[in-house]
Amino acid sequence: METIFGNLQGLKSSQLKQLQRLYHQRIPGDRITTSEFSQRLAAISTEINQPVCAYINRRGQVIRVGVGTPRQTQIPPLELPRYGAERLSGIRCIATHLKAEPPNESALTAMALQRLDALVVLNITGTGFTRRGGGATGYVKEAYLAHLIPQESRTLITSPAAFKVEESQIQSPSWNISPPLGLDDLAEQDLVDLVENLEAEFQREFVAQEVDSDHDRVLIVGLMTSEITPLQFQDTLMELARLVDTAGGNVLQTIQQKRSRIHPQTVVGEGKVQEIALTAQTLGVNLVVFNRDLSPSQVRNLEMQIGIRVVDRTEVILDIFAQRAQSRAGKLQVELAQLEYMQPRLAGRGRAMSRLGGGIGTRGPGETKLETERRAIGQRISRLQKEVDQLQAHRSRLRQRRQHEEVPSVALVGYTNAGKSTLLNALTNAEVYTADQLFATLDPTTRRLVIPHGEANKPQEILITDTVGFIHELPASLMDAFRATLEEVTEADALLHLVDLSHPAWLRHIRSVREILAQMPITPGPALVVFNKIDQANSETLALAREEFPLAVFISASQRLGLETLRHRLAQLIEYAVDCS
Numbered sequence: 001m002e003t004i005f006g007n008l009q010g011l012k013s014s015q016l017k018q019l020q021r022l023y024h025q026r027i028p029g030d031r032i033t034t035s036e037f038s039q040r041l042a043a044i045s046t047e048i049n050q051p052v053c054a055y056i057n058r059r060g061q062v063i064r065v066g067v068g069t070p071r072q073t074q075i076p077p078l079e080l081p082r083y084g085a086e087r088l089s090g091i092r093c094i095a096t097h098l099k100a101e102p103p104n105e106s107a108l109t110a111m112a113l114q115r116l117d118a119l120v121v122l123n124i125t126g127t128g129f130t131r132r133g134g135g136a137t138g139y140v141k142e143a144y145l146a147h148l149i150p151q152e153s154r155t156l157i158t159s160p161a162a163f164k165v166e167e168s169q170i171q172s173p174s175w176n177i178s179p180p181l182g183l184d185d186l187a188e189q190d191l192v193d194l195v196e197n198l199e200a201e202f203q204r205e206f207v208a209q210e211v212d213s214d215h216d217r218v219l220i221v222g223l224m225t226s227e228i229t230p231l232q233f234q235d236t237l238m239e240l241a242r243l244v245d246t247a248g249g250n251v252l253q254t255i256q257q258k259r260s261r262i263h264p265q266t267v268v269g270e271g272k273v274q275e276i277a278l279t280a281q282t283l284g285v286n287l288v289v290f291n292r293d294l295s296p297s298q299v300r301n302l303e304m305q306i307g308i309r310v311v312d313r314t315e316v317i318l319d320i321f322a323q324r325a326q327s328r329a330g331k332l333q334v335e336l337a338q339l340e341y342m343q344p345r346l347a348g349r350g351r352a353m354s355r356l357g358g359g360i361g362t363r364g365p366g367e368t369k370l371e372t373e374r375r376a377i378g379q380r381i382s383r384l385q386k387e388v389d390q391l392q393a394h395r396s397r398l399r400q401r402r403q404h405e406e407v408p409s410v411a412l413v414g415y416t417n418a419g420k421s422t423l424l425n426a427l428t429n430a431e432v433y434t435a436d437q438l439f440a441t442l443d444p445t446t447r448r449l450v451i452p453h454g455e456a457n458k459p460q461e462i463l464i465t466d467t468v469g470f471i472h473e474l475p476a477s478l479m480d481a482f483r484a485t486l487e488e489v490t491e492a493d494a495l496l497h498l499v500d501l502s503h504p505a506w507l508r509h510i511r512s513v514r515e516i517l518a519q520m521p522i523t524p525g526p527a528l529v530v531f532n533k534i535d536q537a538n539s540e541t542l543a544l545a546r547e548e549f550p551l552a553v554f555i556s557a558s559q560r561l562g563l564e565t566l567r568h569r570l571a572q573l574i575e576y577a578v579d580c581s
Helices: 013-024 035-048 105-114 183-187 191-209 230-247 270-283 296-306 313-324 328-345 369-404 420-428 476-481 483-490 506-518 539-548 563-580
Strands: 004-006 052-057 062-067 091-097 118-124 140-149 174-177 217-224 250-258 287-290 309-311 409-414 445-453 458-466 494-500 527-532
Touching: 004 013, 013 035, 013 062, 035 052, 035 091, 035 118, 035 140, 035 183, 091 105, 105 118, 105 140, 105 174, 105 270, 118 191, 140 183, 140 191, 217 230, 217 270, 230 250, 230 313, 250 270, 270 296, 287 313, 296 309, 296 328, 313 328, 313 476, 328 369, 328 476, 409 420, 409 483, 409 506, 409 563, 420 445, 420 458, 420 494, 420 527, 420 563, 445 563, 458 563, 494 506, 494 563, 506 527, 506 539, 527 563
Parallel strands: 004 062, 091 118, 217 250, 217 287, 287 309, 409 458, 409 494, 494 527
Antiparallel strands: 052 062, 052 091, 118 140, 140 174, 445 458
């Protein structure tokens, strides 16, 4: 039996049958609608005193009937045919409206969200007239034909500056609404001609604006709650835009919302979800990134309503780590982190995938794909955990050998992109990869460094290790997976805490690094704060940093400024650390 969608409360069985019979109607392939079909739809709508929508494909088949407005009866994004930014969905909607007025913004937005070929709104009179010989007429007072049109003014906003876009700047979809039409005029409209011309225009616009297909077209969504200040919120959005850029995505726009608390189902409110879906359609977005962690159910709810892939900040960071890992140890730890993140998100990919829940229809031979995947991932995680434990033991033996030789060790720590690898290269002539990117290097690198020792400035050899960069709210799965790497920090005699003084949020970066260090199972050794990139910082920032951190060292690793002072202070730090231990 054909399904009727929408509000069916109070409808009689005879009225439901009339609605179901609409599925048997056929519209000529080159017509948007016919007078007969429009009158029939209007007659049913008048009888039940509710708007009715019929969705028709390009073969003229009615594929969906709903009681309610176009907004209330719209097809879920995941049920729509696949289409690109240069094409329409191949579906048109014929809708009745109980008031004599042009299509409202809600109906037009539903048209844009579904990327319909066309939207026809039939304003009905509320009463019909019976023709001689039977048959109703006169139900439709006037009709409006609406369709999308390309936006020639739409431009690509390249990352990372897209976070600056205000909500008022968000592009609205463009549409065209006809003047009031009679049913005969409406029936003469050529659907094939309309669609071919529109899709040709969309194709021209799409080619003109097409971005490299290897890069995701990303929409960032930021939710601000009372927990953070507006400045901190903007900092997190800027950082997320850089993360997306580092992962290889193009940030097209940022949507923001301020709420007192997170919506449990969709993080942001229902209206904002609609706005996200509409903006994604308008800009041709294929990935939505949220600035906070999402639960598996929130991801599913959002993807069902938006119709494209939704990820959170953690998944972006994991993707960057996967791209950056070069050594076997790095790849091992990244895979473990990704699997631990993925495992709880397997549930609910489709209720039809699971048959182990019990009850009628759930029993059967063998395992389904979901349970097989879950079990395989669990087994893989167990194997990777053992390999990481072996890696920990191996690195522990190496450290014990170094400690047996009584060579002091220093670990370079700091926020990602603070310049740790650049400093290591400058101090030791190492050739570690450097780039102005977040998480440019993952694998720890240890080099020997000669520093002056004691009052006689005798040369002393120490070991200095470049470690993985930190970031605000470092994902727990990464903290666990990279425990072998992070042990380089806790086992070092002392730390050099490198800070990018040119970054606007340098104070917050210091707090974030200290918070992560405080979470480590073993308290790290004493730390020396070193401010880097002083050649790019202004005088006010320099003065504030000197006042807040009078014992800090100020350098520029890329310009080799202050390195001699750093070597002497490093010698004092090592002497203090060794005496304390």
